[in-house]
Amino acid sequence: MIKARGLARRFTTKLGPVEAVRGVDIDVAEGELVGFLGPNGAGKSTTLRMLTTLLEPTAGEAIIAGHDLLTDPAGVRRNIGYVGQKNSASADQRVADELEFQARFYGITKHDARRKIAELLERFELTGLEKRGVITLSGGQQRRLDIAMGLLHGPRLLFLDEPSTALDPQSRRNLWDHVKQLKADGVTVFLTTHYLDEADFLSDRLLVIDHGLIVGEGSPDELKSRVSGDLVVLGTPQASLVATKFENAVVDGEKVSFRIPDGDRALPALLRDLDQIGVELHSVQVHRPTLDDVFLTMTGRSLREESNVA
Numbered sequence: 001m002i003k004a005r006g007l008a009r010r011f012t013t014k015l016g017p018v019e020a021v022r023g024v025d026i027d028v029a030e031g032e033l034v035g036f037l038g039p040n041g042a043g044k045s046t047t048l049r050m051l052t053t054l055l056e057p058t059a060g061e062a063i064i065a066g067h068d069l070l071t072d073p074a075g076v077r078r079n080i081g082y083v084g085q086k087n088s089a090s091a092d093q094r095v096a097d098e099l100e101f102q103a104r105f106y107g108i109t110k111h112d113a114r115r116k117i118a119e120l121l122e123r124f125e126l127t128g129l130e131k132r133g134v135i136t137l138s139g140g141q142q143r144r145l146d147i148a149m150g151l152l153h154g155p156r157l158l159f160l161d162e163p164s165t166a167l168d169p170q171s172r173r174n175l176w177d178h179v180k181q182l183k184a185d186g187v188t189v190f191l192t193t194h195y196l197d198e199a200d201f202l203s204d205r206l207l208v209i210d211h212g213l214i215v216g217e218g219s220p221d222e223l224k225s226r227v228s229g230d231l232v233v234l235g236t237p238q239a240s241l242v243a244t245k246f247e248n249a250v251v252d253g254e255k256v257s258f259r260i261p262d263g264d265r266a267l268p269a270l271l272r273d274l275d276q277i278g279v280e281l282h283s284v285q286v287h288r289p290t291l292d293d294v295f296l297t298m299t300g301r302s303l304r305e306e307s308n309v310a
């Protein structure tokens, strides 16, 4: 569905050129749900804008939904749906008017539009809200309307840019169920996200981008398994002494943390050894690697900190 090679974008600014995307290869198979993950400024939006024909690449090429990005951008546009970060529905319009306008934009006949709109309203739990002004909808309802609008012309490939930003936890969860359902219905989904839990829950496969380059790729589990070991955190007044026993141990006051393979199994023997050398322990925790650990390992930066700042 997506095959991009060496896609790059340079911006020329007064302060000199900015290499926003430095040559990325992206492959997405039909029916896949791929998460595109990276911190602020990593190049996610620029890549997405290139893949959806909104921005011309300065180098590289791509075939998107069977059409050449460079020579047939109109063909690409006809065959993809794009749901941007900002609500695409106009706040001062009624729900039904927005959907009808969008259908006319795609040249869908009145008869087909009526059927398709009814189907999408039902699928996205919006039935009964047709006459409501878009502005009166909840955040979750507005996002679902945006996705419905992106699907009106029946694209097999949908791009979602940070779909759950600014939604409360319950609405996010509901939206995720809808995105999963899209995949179950055979739609290929490419989504950008800041959120590790979103990427973890939704994606079959993740692409991690940083400084305009793909720095990691794999299923969430594959990526997590690349982080070497579980994190063990011990609370002890002898934190510094314990730290001398483990490579890469970090001391923080009366806490010491380090990574060991297969933490759950290794722990009993480890605690016995520490007891034998007279270490007094107040607390013991074992954490499995998270996608944040993966990100930290790959880029030396925490995605969670970055996303909290955003």
Ligand SMILES: Nc1ncnc2c1ncn2[C@@H]1O[C@H](COP(=O)(O)OP(=O)(O)OP(=O)(O)O)[C@@H](O)[C@H]1O
Binding pocket: 011, 012, 013, 018, 019, 020, 021, 038, 039, 040, 041, 042, 043, 044, 045, 046, 047
């Ligand atoms: N029009 C532009 N002119 C100059 N530089 C730009 C332009 N658009 C983006 N950039 C720069 O390109 C880099 C990548 O930006 P991009 O918006 O693609 O990142 P992002 O991963 O989508 O970030 P965010 O999560 O904050 O949206 C950043 O350094 C950004 O400042």
